[in-house]
Amino acid sequence: xxxxxxxxxxxxxxxxxxxxxxxxxxxxxxxxxxxxxxxxxxxxxxxxxxxxxxxxxxxxxxxxxxxxxxxxxxxxxxxxxxxxxxxxxxxxxxxxxxxxxxxxxxxxxxxxxxxxxxxxxxxxxxxxxxxxxxxxxxxxxxxxxxxxxxxxxxxxxxxxxxxxxxxxxxxxxxxxxxxxxxxxxxxxxxxxxxxxxxxxxxxxxxxxxx
Numbered sequence: 475x476x477x478x479x480x481x482x483x484x485x486x487x488x489x490x491x492x493x494x495x496x497x498x499x500x501x502x503x504x505x506x507x508x509x510x511x512x513x514x515x516x517x518x519x520x521x522x523x524x525x526x527x528x529x530x531x532x533x534x535x536x537x538x539x540x541x542x543x544x545x546x547x548x549x550x551x552x553x554x555x556x557x558x559x560x561x562x563x564x565x566x567x568x569x570x571x572x573x574x575x576x577x578x579x580x581x582x583x584x585x586x587x588x589x590x591x592x593x594x595x596x597x598x599x600x601x602x603x604x605x606x607x608x609x610x611x612x613x614x615x616x617x618x619x620x621x622x623x624x625x626x627x628x629x630x631x632x633x634x635x636x637x638x639x640x641x642x643x644x645x646x647x648x649x650x651x652x653x654x655x656x657x658x659x660x661x662x663x664x665x666x667x668x669x670x671x672x673x674x675x676x677x678x679x680x681x682x683x684x
Contacts, residue, residue: 477525478534484581485538488545491577495552495570498561502570509576542585543600546607549574578608590614602676611680612655620654652677 487509494504553574556562562570582604589601590613605613616632624630631650634643659677660670673679 478532481538487577488581491549491574492552495556498556502562502566505573505577539585542581546582549577583608609684611677612651615655615658615676616651619658
């Protein structure tokens, strides 16, 4: 129970993001400071949890995932609302966008990764929705059909090469994952007798609406 309850701590950045966006002004920097400033410092003093205990029947982990789903909606909604109401102006717009983006990258994409690995249609939909809000148009296809098949090999653009710089890996990985996911979906469209630009093409559809 204690381990599962600790997962609720992961909701703090999202709550701070929503609160900062709604408060407006310099509060929009709150999650940026918390996640990139305070959390790294806290890691120096908080002992690492190395236990591997689990409660198979507990609903708490699933509840945390669901709360993350709605937090992402609230984070984006609060950003757009406060911007439309003039609560965020000037450089605060950049701060709010970065703070909200950090939440999206560290929370929503991670949660989406867990969701798309599940078999239930609702979990799959929720995972793809979170990826959509993050502007990630390739992960659902590339991760499941390429990364898991070829991880650690030269065929997987999401696997770093020995001695590769982080910047070189970033560019190569993004380009490779995009091209691989497009290739897979384009081939599926041709097998179904559809145009590669059909809205059933996940990558094309995600690109159009992002």
